[in-house]
Amino acid sequence: xxxxxxxxxxxxxxxxxxxxxxxxxxxxxxxxxxxxxxxxxxxxxxxxxxxxxxxxxxxxxxxxxxxxxxxxxxxxxxxxxxxxxxxxxxxxxxxxxxxxxxxxxxxxxxxxxxxxxxxxxxxxxxxxxxxxxxxxxxxxxxxxxxxxxxxxxxxxxxxxxxx
Numbered sequence: 001x002x003x004x005x006x007x008x009x010x011x012x013x014x015x016x017x018x019x020x021x022x023x024x025x026x027x028x029x030x031x032x033x034x035x036x037x038x039x040x041x042x043x044x045x046x047x048x049x050x051x052x053x054x055x056x057x058x059x060x061x062x063x064x065x066x067x068x069x070x071x072x073x074x075x076x077x078x079x080x081x082x083x084x085x086x087x088x089x090x091x092x093x094x095x096x097x098x099x100x101x102x103x104x105x106x107x108x109x110x111x112x113x114x115x116x117x118x119x120x121x122x123x124x125x126x127x128x129x130x131x132x133x134x135x136x137x138x139x140x141x142x143x144x145x146x147x148x149x150x151x152x153x154x155x156x157x158x159x160x161x162x163x
Contacts, residue, residue: 001030004049007062011070011098018097023077026070030054037065037106040072042081047073057108065106067098117160120153122146128153129160 005028012023030051032039038049047069054061071093072085079089091102117129120138124146130138135155138144144153 001028003058003062004028004030004054004066007066008047008070011067012074015070015074015093015097019078023074026073035110037061037108038069040069040076042073042076045073053106053108060108064100064103067100068094068103071098115162117162119156119158119160120144121156122151122153123149124151127156127158130155 008028009025012025016022024045026040026045026047028047028049030049032048032050033052034050036050037053038047040047049061049065049069053065071090075083075090075093083089086102086104094100094102116132118132118135119127120130121127122145128146134144138153138155145151146153
């Protein structure tokens with residue numbers, strides 16, 4: 001975490017020198033999981049980073065991912081909320097201020113997610129797998145129709161492990 005904070009501080013000092021103003025430092029966590037390397041929460045001034053991706057790709061993560069997320073918060077502070085996340089303002093910070101390519105996404109390998117699918121049925125011959133999130137919505141009363149036959153989908157009581 002110390003190296004992330006060090007690189008983040010370098011990004012902010014560079015922005016402060018360039019723009020002649022101070023930027024509030026964000027809170028930083030290493031609790032992000034899944035497919036994203038980092039996420040900037042603009043209104044909470046928070047950066048969340050993926051600890052596993054940091055461990056697996058430390059050098060690139062520090063050189064690309066940390067400035068990428070810092071640029072989101074700095075762009076928001078400079079230009080307000082009406083800018084696009086990877087729009088020209090953010091791109092200008094990445095290329096002009098940090099001298100980095102304005103890549104929208106990382107290219108770190110992401111392991112296949114393991115999990116459960118809940119099998120649903122309609123009038124069609126094959127089952128339709130639902131994610132745990134969608135299955136939970138059905139349990140709370142949401143209903144889904146088959147796109148092919150139009151019948152309501154019903155849970156079969158069966159689950160399938162994936163990954």
